[in-house]
Amino acid sequence: xxxxxxxxxxxxxxxxxxxxxxxxxxxxxxxxxxxxxxxxxxxxxxxxxxxxxxxxxxxxxxxxxxxxxxxxxxxxxxxxxxxxxxxxxxxxxxxxxxxxxxxxxxxxxxxxxxxxxxxxxxxxxxxxxxxxxxxxxxxxxxxxxxxxxxxxxxxxxxxxxxxxxxxxxxxxxxxxxxxxxxxxxxxxxxxxxxxxxxxxxxxxxxxxxxxxxxxxxxxxxxxxxxxxxxxxxxxxxxxxxxxxxxxxxxxxxxxxxxxxxxxxxxxxxxxxxxxxxxxxxxxxxxxxxxxxxxxxxxxxxxxxxxxxxxxxxxxxxxxxxxxxxxxxxxxxxxxxxxxxxxxxxxxxxxxxxxxxxxxxxxxxxxxxxxxxxxxxxxxxxxxxxxxxxxxxxxxxxxxxxxxxxxxxxxxxxxxxxxxxxxxxxxxxxxxxxxxxxxxxxxxxxxxxxxxxxxxxxxxxxxxxxxxxxxxxxxxxxxxxxxxxxxxxxxxxxxxxxxxxxxxxxxxxxxxxxxxxxxxxxxxxxxxxxxxxxxxxxxxxxxxxxxxxxxxxxxxxxxxxxxxxxxxxxxxxxxxxxxxxxxxxxxxxxxxxxxxxxxxxxxxxxxxxxxxxxxxxxxxxxxxxxxxxxxxxxxxxxxxxxxxxxxxxxxxxxxxxxxxxxxxxxxxxxxxxxx
Ligand SMILES: [Zn+2]
Numbered sequence: 001x002x003x004x005x006x007x008x009x010x011x012x013x014x015x016x017x018x019x020x021x022x023x024x025x026x027x028x029x030x031x032x033x034x035x036x037x038x039x040x041x042x043x044x045x046x047x048x049x050x051x052x053x054x055x056x057x058x059x060x061x062x063x064x065x066x067x068x069x070x071x072x073x074x075x076x077x078x079x080x081x082x083x084x085x086x087x088x089x090x091x092x093x094x095x096x097x098x099x100x101x102x103x104x105x106x107x108x109x110x111x112x113x114x115x116x117x118x119x120x121x122x123x124x125x126x127x128x129x130x131x132x133x134x135x136x137x138x139x140x141x142x143x144x145x146x147x148x149x150x151x152x153x154x155x156x157x158x159x160x161x162x163x164x165x166x167x168x169x170x171x172x173x174x175x176x177x178x179x180x181x182x183x184x185x186x187x188x189x190x191x192x193x194x195x196x197x198x199x200x201x202x203x204x205x206x207x208x209x210x211x212x213x214x215x216x217x218x219x220x221x222x223x224x225x226x227x228x229x230x231x232x233x234x235x236x237x238x239x240x241x242x243x244x245x246x247x248x249x250x251x252x253x254x255x256x257x258x259x260x261x262x263x264x265x266x267x268x269x270x271x272x273x274x275x276x277x278x279x280x281x282x283x284x285x286x287x288x289x290x291x292x293x294x295x296x297x298x299x300x301x302x303x304x305x306x307x308x309x310x311x312x313x314x315x316x317x318x319x320x321x322x323x324x325x326x327x328x329x330x331x332x333x334x335x336x337x338x339x340x341x342x343x344x345x346x347x348x349x350x351x352x353x354x355x356x357x358x359x360x361x362x363x364x365x366x367x368x369x370x371x372x373x374x375x376x377x378x379x380x381x382x383x384x385x386x387x388x389x390x391x392x393x394x395x396x397x398x399x400x401x402x403x404x405x406x407x408x409x410x411x412x413x414x415x416x417x418x419x420x421x422x423x424x425x426x427x428x429x430x431x432x433x434x435x436x437x438x439x440x441x442x443x444x445x446x447x448x449x450x451x452x453x454x455x456x457x458x459x460x461x462x463x464x465x466x467x468x469x470x471x472x473x474x475x476x477x478x479x480x481x482x483x484x485x486x487x488x489x490x491x492x493x494x495x496x497x498x499x500x501x502x503x504x505x506x507x508x509x510x511x512x513x514x515x516x517x518x519x520x521x522x523x524x525x526x527x528x529x530x531x532x533x534x535x536x537x538x539x540x541x542x543x544x545x546x547x548x549x550x551x552x553x554x555x556x557x558x559x560x561x562x563x564x565x566x567x568x569x570x571x572x573x574x575x576x577x578x579x580x581x582x583x584x585x586x587x588x589x590x591x592x593x594x595x596x597x598x599x600x601x602x603x604x605x606x607x608x609x610x611x612x613x614x615x616x617x618x619x620x621x622x623x624x625x626x627x628x629x630x631x632x633x634x635x636x637x638x639x640x641x642x643x644x645x646x647x648x649x650x651x652x653x654x655x656x657x658x659x660x661x662x663x664x665x666x667x668x669x670x671x672x673x674x
Contacts, residue, residue, distance in 0.1 A: 039398045042375060042428035061186075061197045061363055061415070063135055065106040069095040071195050071202040072149060074245075078192075079209040079232075080216070080252060082177035085169045087115075088157040091193050094202075095152055101143030105152050108189035108196035109136045115158030117193075123150050136193050154193045167191040170318040172253065172277045173333075177214065179252035180317035180330060185364050185415040188245040199362050199464050201242035209234040210252055217251040217275050217315045219243060219326050220307075239326065241307055242462050244360045249325035251315035256281045260288075262295045262305065262312065270308050275315040276336065283338030288314065290343060294350050297384050298377065301448060302351075303455045306358035306462075312350070321345075324352030324374070344378045351377030354455050362466040364415030368408045368490075369465060372431015379432060395436050396572050398429040408434060408490045409467050433575045434489050440573035441485060441530060442478045450477045484528050489575075494524025498531075498548070498578040502566045503586035503604060504559075505635075511562050514588065515555045517548050526551055529574050533557075536565040543570075585609060585661040587668075594671035598641045601657060601668060605633045612660040613638055615670070623650060642672050 075092030095105055111117060111131045120129040120138045128139040138152050160167035166187030168180045181191060189196040208216035209232050220239030227233050239248075255275035263269045272292055276284040295312060299305050305312065313328035316336065322345050323330045329349040335342040355373035375398065383391030405422035406412055408430055418427050439447040454460060454473055471486045500517045515533065519526050528549035535542050538561070546555045568578045588602040601613065613627040624645045626638050640657070644650050650672065657668040 039400060039425065039429050042371075042398075042424065061199070063106050063108065065104060065137075066195055066197065066200075068099045068102050069097055069105060069144075069195075071200050072096055073202050074194060074204040074248070076192060076204065076206045076208075076248070078207065078250070080179055080250070081211065082169055082179060082214070082252075083211070085159050086157065087160050087167070087191065089155070089192055091154050091156075093152045093154075093194070094149060095144075096149040097144040097146050100146055102145075103140050103143050105138045105140065106195075107136045107138070107154065107193040108134060108186075109154075109156075109193035110134045110190045111136070112161065114161060115156060118155040118157060120155070121153045127152070129154070134189065156193065160191045168318070172279070172318070174277070174279055176254055176277075177252070178277070178316075178318055179210075179214075179250065180319070181248075181250045182317075182319065182323050182330065183248065184246040184323065185367075185419070186246070188248060192248075194245045194248075196245045198244045198246060198360050198364070201244050201360060201463065203241070204239040204243055204248060206237040206239065206248065206250075207234050208237075208250060208252070213254050214252050215255045215257075215275070217249075217255065217313065217328060219247070219249055219328055220310045240309065241326070243326045243357075247324070247326040247357055247360075249315075249323075249328055249330060251275065251317055251325075251328065251330055253277065253316070255315070258285065260292050262292050264299070264304060264308070268308060270305065271311045273311055273313040275313065277316055277333065280316065280333065280336045283336050284316070286338045287336055287340055287342070288346065290340070291346055291350065294347050294381060297381060298351060298354065301380060301451065302354045303452050306353055306455075312353065314346075314349075322349045324349045324356055326353070326357040344381070347378050347381040348374045351381075358462060359455060359460045360464045362464040362469075364418060365410030366466045367411075367415070367418045368427050368431035368434070369467065369470060371428045372408070372433075372435060375428045375432035376435040379436070392571050395433065398432055399572075399575060400425050400429055401577075403495070404430040404493070407493055430575070437489065437529075437574060438474065438482075438485065441482070442474070446477050450474050453477065488524075488527050492524060494521055496527040496529060496548075496574065496576045497521040498568055498576060499581045500566075500568055500578065501581055501586070502563075504563060505588070505604075506562065511559045513557045513559055513563055513566070514586065515546070515557070515566060516552070517546075517555070517568070518552050519548070519550070529576075531574060532569050532571065534567045534570045535559065535563045536567070537561040538564055585664075587659065587666050590657070590668055590670060593669075594673045595642075596673060598639050599670060601638050601640070601659065602636070603659065603661070604635050605631055605661065608632050609661045610663075611636075612658075614658050615640060616656045616658065617650070618654050618656070623655060640670070 071093055073094040077090040079088040117129065117131045117136055120127045122138065122140055125141065127141065130137045136154055140150065144150055166181055166183045167190065170178045172178050186196055188194055204219065206218040208218060209228065210216045211232050216235035218237040220237050223236040223238050225233055225235055256278040258274050260272040261269050262272050274284055274288055295305055307327045310327050314331045315328055316333055317330045319332045320334050321332050322335065335345055351374045352370065356370035361367055361369050379391055379394045382394045404426040406426050408426055411418050411423040411426045417423050450473060454470065457473065467490060471482060475482050497520050498517055499520050500515060502513060502515045505512045513535065526549065528547065530545050531548050532543050533546055544557060569576065586604045590599055590601050593599055609631060611627050611629065611631045614625045615623040617623055624643060626640060642649050652672050652674045655670045655672060657670055659666045659668060
């Protein structure tokens with residue numbers, strides 16, 4: 001997650017931090033609530049993950065020829081020297097052909113003057129290669145048949161541009177070296193040759209040689225620390241679960257390490273390891289004290305922690321945000337405050353171990369499946385520790401009232417832009433809102449089944465998923481199509497803007513509530529949504545659900561008591577705007593209609609009003625006027641017998657009644673039949 005702008009963005013983030021630090025500092029032992037305005041912080045979390053445009057914009061995720069092979073395993077052998085900010089790499093790639101005859105392996109690698117490709121081999125034999133166009137192409141000496149595999153290796157060295165493109169050399173507050181990577185979305189290719197597409201996950205071994213006393217932390221399990229006898233050590237890591245290239249991480253520093261452990265409900269235990277700058281140890285101990293609780297909670301909701309054979313870790317790095325590297329989140333120094341105010345970021349990155357790392361987005365257009373889910377998981381943690389009201393407040397804080405740009409799926413053609421303003425709000429916050437709305441649509445029990453199945457499904461777990469697959473899975477559990485929901489909320493833009501009014505009529509001790517809802521948004525078309533309607537009485541209240549799906553829609557409900565207030569969606573389950581617009585009169589309609597002999601138009605006046613009611617034919621010619629005077633409040637009826645001003649019966653057909661009350665006009669369609 002870095003780019004040409006990263007330094008500037010980093011400074012921006014640093015400038016924002018003092019403001020956040022004014023949030024209440026919570027020092028009690030109970031898990032504190034998260035700050036109420038996470039949305040701005042999501043912008044910060046996302047915005048760093050922005051690749052360097054530098055001619056790479058609008059590139060396809062897969063290069064030509066990359067679909068011809070599947071990567072089975074990566075073997076990264078790296079030597080990192082902070083003294084001259086250099087990197088020497090030897091990358092092994094175990095590839096399997098998926099075509100009849102694979103004659104070259106195309107790897108993403110952005111070769112710039114600072115980096116040089118030295119040589120390549122195939123199955124131990126020197127191989128020809130070409131580099132350029134942000135790729136290394138290694139010739140296979142003999143065509144590789146479908147299903148056959150080979151080991152390809154690439155040797156390179158140079159100085160990764162730092163801290164702009166995925167690889168950073170920095171210093172701790174005490175001036176010690178700290179080296180880190182952040183490769184989302186497509187920056188792995190700036191520091192190691194790979195098939196840099198999230199759709200092709202592979203296992204990995206990662207060996208990092210660094211000068212003593214530096215410690216090199218990476219994904220998976222630490223197998224061995226090998227002393228080379230020359231003042232350097234190699235840290236050998238093994239990631240035995242498939243991993244996407246953007247999740248491969250190096251975090252290097254003279255870390256202070258402390259450990260906790262997560263115990264599953266069946267008694268298995270897994271280390272939870274923290275790697276922090278020694279000067280931040282005590283703050284980190286306070287900040288990280290709820291991590292295991294969070295793992296327990298998410299495991300109970302989403303299914304078991306996905307990388308149980310390995311670890312969950314957090315490694316400090318100098319950036320202002322955090323990144324969900326598989327089994328080892330990189331966590332920004334400025335977030336370690338000792339005050340737990342960034343617990344929601346810890347929750348967010350941890351949730352990504354399920355949403356992003358276990359189930360990885362298939363393409364960058366599906367980025368909401370990572371970020372929307374991680375943000376929504378923050379709200380679930382908030383609900384867990386602080387209750388339903390806090391959950392709704394958390395979601396409300398993420399409603400960007402000015403609107404969201406672009407569609408949730410593929411908000412922009414360039415994967416980097418998904419992490420930039422304005423799309424970052426869409427991907428993160430609207431993404432979370434879509435899950436929140438889906439929960440209300442399908443109900444809690446089905447919703448949480450969907451999440452669990454999505455995380456454990458054989459097509460998705462340790463593999464990838466796309467938006468179409470997520471919809472299909474949700475529909476399977478819901479038992480019916482959700483096309484109407486996904487079309488508007490995932491592939492469409494905008495939100496419903498409701499204007500509503502209501503009135504009641506009392507007959508025989510029963511109260512008929514007549515609710516009229518208009519959708520007044522213009523650009524995004526009509527939404528279909530279940531809407532909670534809360535009705536308050538002088539004492540007590542009740543809630544019912546209406547499915548609002550038209551531009552103008554009327555609902556009638558019989559109530560035992562007379563309502564005093566009606567509120568749409570009071571808890572905030574729908575991303576909407578809603579305003580009550582009480583009318584100076586209520587029109588109940590026309591009965592019968594169509595009519596043979598006579599029909600009645602029925603309306604209530606709340607106050608004394610000038611009323612005019614005139615009938616017109618379809619060409620706009622006046623037929624007759626039935627009312628034209630000031631009328632008192634109350635219930636009124638006007639009857640039309642199908643006659644015109646001259647008292648003659650008019651021909652059968654369609655007519656319009658224009659009812660004007662206090663200057664406000666209502667048009668009524670009347671159909672006369674014989
Ligand atoms: Zn995230």
